[in-house]
Amino acid sequence: MELPYIVEARPDTGLNNGKLGIWLFLASEVMLFGALFATYIMMRVGASEWPLGASILNVPMATVNTLVLITSSVTMVMAWASLMRRKYGTYQMYMFFTVGLGVVFLVIKYFEYSAKLHHGLYPSTNTFLAIYFTLTGLHMLHVIGGMVVIAYFGLFGRKTYDKNPQWLTNRVENTGLFWHFVDLVWIFLFPILYLL
Amino acid sequence: MSDHAIDVDHHVRTYLLVFSSLMMLTLLTVGAWYFLDMPVGPTIALALFIATIKGSLVACFFMHLISERKFILWLLALSGFFFFMLLLLPVWTSIINHVGL
Numbered sequence: 224m225e226l227p228y229i230v231e232a233r234p235d236t237g238l239n240n241g242k243l244g245i246w247l248f249l250a251s252e253v254m255l256f257g258a259l260f261a262t263y264i265m266m267r268v269g270a271s272e273w274p275l276g277a278s279i280l281n282v283p284m285a286t287v288n289t290l291v292l293i294t295s296s297v298t299m300v301m302a303w304a305s306l307m308r309r310k311y312g313t314y315q316m317y318m319f320f321t322v323g324l325g326v327v328f329l330v331i332k333y334f335e336y337s338a339k340l341h342h343g344l345y346p347s348t349n350t351f352l353a354i355y356f357t358l359t360g361l362h363m364l365h366v367i368g369g370m371v372v373i374a375y376f377g378l379f380g381r382k383t384y385d386k387n388p389q390w391l392t393n394r395v396e397n398t399g400l401f402w403h404f405v406d407l408v409w410i411f412l413f414p415i416l417y418l419l
Numbered sequence: 420m421s422d423h424a425i426d427v428d429h430h431v432r433t434y435l436l437v438f439s440s441l442m443m444l445t446l447l448t449v450g451a452w453y454f455l456d457m458p459v460g461p462t463i464a465l466a467l468f469i470a471t472i473k474g475s476l477v478a479c480f481f482m483h484l485i486s487e488r489k490f491i492l493w494l495l496a497l498s499g500f501f502f503f504m505l506l507l508l509p510v511w512t513s514i515i516n517h518v519g520l
Contacts, residue, residue, distance in 0.1 A: 238488060246491050250495060251498075253502060254505075261506045282452075286445065297438045297481075299481075301431070304430055304431050400482055403478075403481040406481075414448055414452075414470050415467075418448070418449070419459070419466060
């Protein structure tokens with residue numbers, strides 16, 4: 224059975240179904256992270272004392288991670304541009320670069336987390352660390368989820384591409400929207416947790 | 420070269436420009452935090468201002484919101500509205516409790 228409106232836009236929404244779906248999902252993600260950001264603000268405003276993030280967390284590591292994630296957003300968008308140009312090999316290369324940068328992000332995060340745990344700093348230690356582990360942990364799960372989808376399309380996209388290149392292009396664009404959202408969340412997490 | 424290819428080339432140039440801007444703004448955020456000895460209030464304001472510019476660049480160009488259909492923009496505006504409601508609700512509750520209404 225042929226899926227409807229996966230390549231062409233629906234006449235009523237003006238969007239293909241995949242794009243509408245991912246934007247609805249991202250709207251729910253805005254509420255999820257929004258609720259946690261609101262929690263952070265309320266706890267910080269209500270606290271009599273609040274530690275400076277930089278006194279506990281590793282700013283140089285987080286700065287490198289920010290640069291890594293921004294770079295991965297560019298490689299992701301370049302993968303989409305390569306598909307628009309119908310260059311499948313280049314598309315695959317950019318997809319694997321993106322996954323590789325995701326791995327670098329996770330490795331740095333692993334060192335950051337293990338340093339905290341090694342020094343006896345757990346989510347239960349104080350409110351700041353509780354919100355730090357919750358926000359960065361949830362963000363990390365999103366990075367892993369995004370990497371799985373990107374790797375899948377990088378490895379197994381050929382069949383869809385051969386069937387209809389625009390179908391894969393749309394799927395990669397939607398995956399990219401999620402990945403950029405993950406980048407966008409980190410752009411706010413970095414100064415809020417590490418620098419302020 | 421076809422119009423389609425020229426259009427993609429134009430997109431790629433924009434992406435690279437946005438990429439370098441994001442890199443510079445990240446270094447500016449860290450530089451301002453490291454070198455400027457400001458009180459907490461202005462530090463928060465500056466860091467969030469730069470983060471908002473960076474976030475807008477990602478949303479507008481990488482996520483193509485600048486050329487996206489109005490339907491999506493309304494959808495995001497709606498979730499943004501509910502986010503601010505979520506944020507303001509505890510503040511209002513606290514004000515009401517404080518004033519004793």
